[in-house]
Amino acid sequence: MAVALNKPTIEVRWHGRGGQGTVTAAKMLSSAAIIRGKYGQAMPEFGLERSGTPVKVSTRISENPINTRAPVEEPDIVIITDPSLLFTIKDVIVKGTDENTIFIVNTNFPPEKVRQILGIPNNELWIVNASQIALDEFGRNIPNTAVLGAVAKATGIVDLDSLKQEITESFEASSKLRALLPQNLKALERGYNEVYKAD
Amino acid sequence: MATKKVVALTGNQAAAEAMRQINFDVAAVYPISPQTELMGFFAEYVANGEVDTDMVAVEGEHSAMAACIGAAAAGARTITASAGPGIAYMVENLYIASGMRLPIVLLDVNRALSAPLSIHCDHADSMLTRDTSWISLFAENAQEAYHHILMAVKISEKAMFPIIVNYDGYIVSHSIENVELLDDETVQNFVGPSGIHRIPYPLLDIDHPVTYGATAQPDYYTECKYQQHVDFLKVYDIVREVFDEFAEISGKKYDFIEEYQTEDAEYIGISMGSSFGTLKDAVDKLRAQGKKVGAVKITLFRPFPRKEIAKALSKAKGVVVLDRADSFDGIGGPLFKDVAASLSDSENKPLLHNFIYGLGGREVHEEEFMKAFERVERLEKGIDTRENLVEYLQVRE
Numbered sequence: 349m350a351v352a353l354n355k356p357t358i359e360v361r362w363h364g365r366g367g368q369g370t371v372t373a374a375k376m377l378s379s380a381a382i383i384r385g386k387y388g389q390a391m392p393e394f395g396l397e398r399s400g401t402p403v404k405v406s407t408r409i410s411e412n413p414i415n416t417r418a419p420v421e422e423p424d425i426v427i428i429t430d431p432s433l434l435f436t437i438k439d440v441i442v443k444g445t446d447e448n449t450i451f452i453v454n455t456n457f458p459p460e461k462v463r464q465i466l467g468i469p470n471n472e473l474w475i476v477n478a479s480q481i482a483l484d485e486f487g488r489n490i491p492n493t494a495v496l497g498a499v500a501k502a503t504g505i506v507d508l509d510s511l512k513q514e515i516t517e518s519f520e521a522s523s524k525l526r527a528l529l530p531q532n533l534k535a536l537e538r539g540y541n542e543v544y545k546a547d
Numbered sequence: 548m549a550t551k552k553v554v555a556l557t558g559n560q561a562a563a564e565a566m567r568q569i570n571f572d573v574a575a576v577y578p579i580s581p582q583t584e585l586m587g588f589f590a591e592y593v594a595n596g597e598v599d600t601d602m603v604a605v606e607g608e609h610s611a612m613a614a615c616i617g618a619a620a621a622g623a624r625t626i627t628a629s630a631g632p633g634i635a636y637m638v639e640n641l642y643i644a645s646g647m648r649l650p651i652v653l654l655d656v657n658r659a660l661s662a663p664l665s666i667h668c669d670h671a672d673s674m675l676t677r678d679t680s681w682i683s684l685f686a687e688n689a690q691e692a693y694h695h696i697l698m699a700v701k702i703s704e705k706a707m708f709p710i711i712v713n714y715d716g717y718i719v720s721h722s723i724e725n726v727e728l729l730d731d732e733t734v735q736n737f738v739g740p741s742g743i744h745r746i747p748y749p750l751l752d753i754d755h756p757v758t759y760g761a762t763a764q765p766d767y768y769t770e771c772k773y774q775q776h777v778d779f780l781k782v783y784d785i786v787r788e789v790f791d792e793f794a795e796i797s798g799k800k801y802d803f804i805e806e807y808q809t810e811d812a813e814y815i816g817i818s819m820g821s822s823f824g825t826l827k828d829a830v831d832k833l834r835a836q837g838k839k840v841g842a843v844k845i846t847l848f849r850p851f852p853r854k855e856i857a858k859a860l861s862k863a864k865g866v867v868v869l870d871r872a873d874s875f876d877g878i879g880g881p882l883f884k885d886v887a888a889s890l891s892d893s894e895n896k897p898l899l900h901n902f903i904y905g906l907g908g909r910e911v912h913e914e915e916f917m918k919a920f921e922r923v924e925r926l927e928k929g930i931d932t933r934e935n936l937v938e939y940l941q942v943r944e
Contacts, residue, residue: 374723392722393910416825417722417911
């Protein structure tokens, strides 16, 4: 097991843009852990609630009750759901990370380019073209469910079945989202199958 | 026997679930962040026919409280919710609700006051309510918000005072966490049936006509306030009673304050709301360094648990009082003054120092609280001196 994952509490930091479902994905990740009997926490950092502005979310998954309400400052896992952030807030993305931090990036860039931009030559890095999966499956750049599949594969902090269960429950509860459930379950599986670990 | 299930909910979802289970007669609603979403969730229950609640959409928070006053006087089980400037706008009617001795539940999803405009969390809004003779509870997380709302109905109706349940905007309202829910039947049995005759003097009991909100001239106003004063002191026992009853159905025993590692603590931090978990983690880190520190959480803010605080601090050398609102008065934040006054009859007089933190949603970390403990220890040992009793904990100068 990766050093970053071999501890009772795993801390995840998400970077995305408003309107792409990053907050929802972070909530689904912790919810999926909670329905498996673990403790979970997802805390969005709200800015001005505008579409397109950078969004940061902290997620913790733990074997024990979680007391702290501090945002995650030294993440074990960093998830980037919008590739354009690599160019605009790379300092924010790598803040508090070290050589053990695992990066999961939604991008069509080759891994070398991601490594070079972020300055992470040796970190564990997983790449998934989640935006393309989302466009293929339901025609909109909402990559969150494909990214969740990638997170399950890359880290194992939640399993694919609990994510399926969580996504099914939340989509079925919403009259707006219900019709998009099959496409999102497909995106989840594709994210799981198509994410790859960079050399 | 109560059945429980653990689910993943935000604070607003947990609060909406409590409202559904209680099945209030009337909910007055007006949107303001971060509360809007809460009534949005509840509106779905109303629209789906899952509750019998009469949802009254009003044109502002002042009217929301006016609607609650009318409904509660008539005998309806009544709730509204707001935040920040919405609470400010409602203040006039908060005094009227408590002066009329009406049981009403108000959820304050804590938000800062303008200017500058901020939709984020601090406790300035709730501090506007501290002298209104509303009972006031502060929840640390979504679980407590859910529990507090269930208990609030009962406390309020037994005490015949309105009650505020506070939970931190965004930090609790919009964050997912584990929440253990009770089943509907257990909640219904706990809060008891609604109906106008569960309160004395309902306005709609037309066989026994009464007047609400009459004028009091100088010859009687003081007596009315004195009765209110005397009865508000009875709230302590009622809260304790309901906390005990709630423990029986939920397994969770609340107290006016929660103590953590205070037994042998030389230095004790005090906070309210969501920061307490972070404060506990700060205590753990300092304990690991060999420091004898502890933490106290205020659960019942009004009436203030002065005896419990005095007891908890009876052996402390120094106290870190953490206020999420400033009073701008040259003394300190609201909580600081309450804690200081609570020690009036104490033999042990620990050094008290006040820190203002977390304003307008400023993120709070363990390290900042650890620095506050260090500062108080240095003051207490005479290494540091102070010009003021209060300082800002997190500020770029």
